[in-house]
Amino acid sequence: MKNSFLKNFDGNFSKVNKSRIILLCVLFFTFLEILFWTKTQNIKPNLGIVPEVPTISTIKAFSFGDEEFYFRVKGLRLQNAGDTYGRFSPLKNYDYKKLTAWFQLLDSLDNKSNYIPSLAAYYYSMTQNKADLIYIIDYLEQHADRDPTKKWWWYYQAMSIANNMYGDKELAIRLAEKLKDKSPLDAPLWTKQMVALLLADEGQNCEAIKIISSIIEDYEKADKKISDDELNFMRYFISKRIQELKKQNFDPTQCK
Amino acid sequence: MKTLFKFILLTGLRDKLYLSILIILAGVFGLSNLVGFSALSEEAKMQLVYFSFLSRLIIVCGMVLFICFYINKSFEHKEIDFILAKPISRSTLILSYWFSFTLISLILIIPTLIVISFFTKQDVVGLFWWGISVILELMIVSTFAIVSSLILKSAVVSVLATTSFYFIGRMMGFFVYSIDLPHNIGVVKNWQTLSEAILKFISSVFPRLDLFGKSEWLVYGINNYNDVYIVLGQSLIYIPLMLFVAFYDFGRKQF
Numbered sequence: 001m002k003n004s005f006l007k008n009f010d011g012n013f014s015k016v017n018k019s020r021i022i023l024l025c026v027l028f029f030t031f032l033e034i035l036f037w038t039k040t041q042n043i044k045p046n047l048g049i050v051p052e053v054p055t056i057s058t059i060k061a062f063s064f065g066d067e068e069f070y071f072r073v074k075g076l077r078l079q080n081a082g083d084t085y086g087r088f089s090p091l092k093n094y095d096y097k098k099l100t101a102w103f104q105l106l107d108s109l110d111n112k113s114n115y116i117p118s119l120a121a122y123y124y125s126m127t128q129n130k131a132d133l134i135y136i137i138d139y140l141e142q143h144a145d146r147d148p149t150k151k152w153w154w155y156y157q158a159m160s161i162a163n164n165m166y167g168d169k170e171l172a173i174r175l176a177e178k179l180k181d182k183s184p185l186d187a188p189l190w191t192k193q194m195v196a197l198l199l200a201d202e203g204q205n206c207e208a209i210k211i212i213s214s215i216i217e218d219y220e221k222a223d224k225k226i227s228d229d230e231l232n233f234m235r236y237f238i239s240k241r242i243q244e245l246k247k248q249n250f251d252p253t254q255c256k
Numbered sequence: 257m258k259t260l261f262k263f264i265l266l267t268g269l270r271d272k273l274y275l276s277i278l279i280i281l282a283g284v285f286g287l288s289n290l291v292g293f294s295a296l297s298e299e300a301k302m303q304l305v306y307f308s309f310l311s312r313l314i315i316v317c318g319m320v321l322f323i324c325f326y327i328n329k330s331f332e333h334k335e336i337d338f339i340l341a342k343p344i345s346r347s348t349l350i351l352s353y354w355f356s357f358t359l360i361s362l363i364l365i366i367p368t369l370i371v372i373s374f375f376t377k378q379d380v381v382g383l384f385w386w387g388i389s390v391i392l393e394l395m396i397v398s399t400f401a402i403v404s405s406l407i408l409k410s411a412v413v414s415v416l417a418t419t420s421f422y423f424i425g426r427m428m429g430f431f432v433y434s435i436d437l438p439h440n441i442g443v444v445k446n447w448q449t450l451s452e453a454i455l456k457f458i459s460s461v462f463p464r465l466d467l468f469g470k471s472e473w474l475v476y477g478i479n480n481y482n483d484v485y486i487v488l489g490q491s492l493i494y495i496p497l498m499l500f501v502a503f504y505d506f507g508r509k510q511f
Contacts, residue, residue, distance in 0.1 A: 060433050064426040065466025068475060069309040072295075072302050079296055112476055118297040 049082035049089050053101040059109065071109040078102055079119055091127035096135040099124060103139050107146070114153075117143045121157040125165065133166040141175065148182035152191060155179040163198065173198050180211070189215070189230040205245065257352045260339065264356035267326060268363075277318050277364050284310045285371055304376040305471045311368040312390050312469055316397055318364065320418045323357055323401040328411035350502050353402050361394035372474065379477035385484050386473045392491040393468040397422055399498045406506050424458070425465030431455050463494045 082089030292303025
């Protein structure tokens with residue numbers, strides 16, 4: 001039947017008729033395509049903002065043995081999350097719980113890199129929704145806990161976010177204490193002093209004095225020299241604080 | 257053997273293999289720079305990792321295509337029949353192919369190593385061992401491509417087989433990880449025991465290419481030299497294994 005149809009098509013029709021029929025078929029299918037488009041034009045991919053977090057098995061499968069490359073690719077993807085395809089998404093619309101899961105997952109691939117904590121501290125901390133900052137603070141603390149001697153900077157960032165942006169002084173003081181205790185001796189002097197500054201801001205001057213005294217003792221024991229810049233800052237700070245303490249009639253000898 | 261050696265190198269030149277790979281590598285370097293600059297921090301590391309991974313992938317693809325189509329063409333044009341008509345053993349022919357393709361791999365990887373050493377910040381010792389492991393990876397893949405091209409009649413099938421071999425080798429870490437997964441969860445069913453046996457068989461037959469050419473060696477240096485010993489050991493075992501498979505199969509072929 002098929003063969004006889006084609007035979008008739010080839011044999012009985014003139015060339016002009018054939019091309020007209022073919023043209024009609026083209027127009028018909030073009031019309032069908034346009035009709036199809038009207039029904040499907042609103043089917044759009046759900047781009048989402050923060051992509052779904054893969055499992056460790058998926059990472060092992062798709063990293064093709066090079067986890068460092070996979071880490072960098074996914075890190076860059078996370079950096080641009082929500083801002084792809086011409087979009088600009090406000091940070092308050094991001095799922096910070098999912099983001100933190102991504103941070104921790106990528107840390108499992110490369111915990112030496114500072115790329116992910118930089119993203120968290122310098123970019124994702126700029127959210128308009130302050131309640132989400134706790135995820136960033138917790139993540140930075142966890143990341144620094146992996147190797148405090150090299151990662152102490154992220155304790156400082158977590159403390160700074162907690163103090164200045166999140167507004168939780170107690171949390172900031174706890175992180176500042178961690179910074180003081182866990183940063184190496186060759187870290188800048190301010191890492192040891194930060195907790196004293198925060199306590200002094202809270203009016204806990206006795207505690208601040210105790211901490212400064214213990215810092216001085218530690219430095220003298222270790223015979224560590226303090227740089228001129230650090231000394232100048234300490235002199236400036238002390239002279240400023242002395243004026244304020246005098247106004248408060250603070251007596252350091254009363255501190256136990 | 258020397259003549260065949262020179263002929264294969266010239267074929268690479270004639271087919272513009274070296275030029276095309278160089279141009280693609282230049283494009284990849286530009287792309288890596290772009291990607292690196294767009295990173296919030298560690299731009300140099302991002303650039304280095306992107307360039308090293310992509311350049312390695314491109315060279316592997318280039319070599320697989322070149323080897324499979326070259327050997328297939330040699331069969332079609334009866335070049336192999338002509339060579340074997342002379343007093344050259346089949347093993348010598350295979351070894352000539354192997355040396356030639358190994359040298360071409362070396363020629364192709366050298367620009368990558370030069371670019372990485374001069375234009376990126378990398379760990380020098382890490383770069384040395386990364387270069388060695390990538391060359392060994394190329395040798396393993398090239399040897400497999402030679403074997404599959406000699407066994408299979410179609411160039412396309414040889415390319416697909418070699419590419420699958422490469423990707424399975426690269427995913428071998430995942431397969432090995434999957435073997436233990438049901439036991440870790442604590443639920444082992446009959447079909448999982450069967451799939452475990454299949455995975456174990458696959459992992460014993462395929463090389464551990466996932467341990468080769470790790471980008472972290474370039475960024476952080478070598479922490480554990482066991483990785484390097486594994487790479488060397490795997491190459492010393494797998495390359496001769498495939499060469500002997502080629503000798504055996506090609507020796508039995510009727511011309």
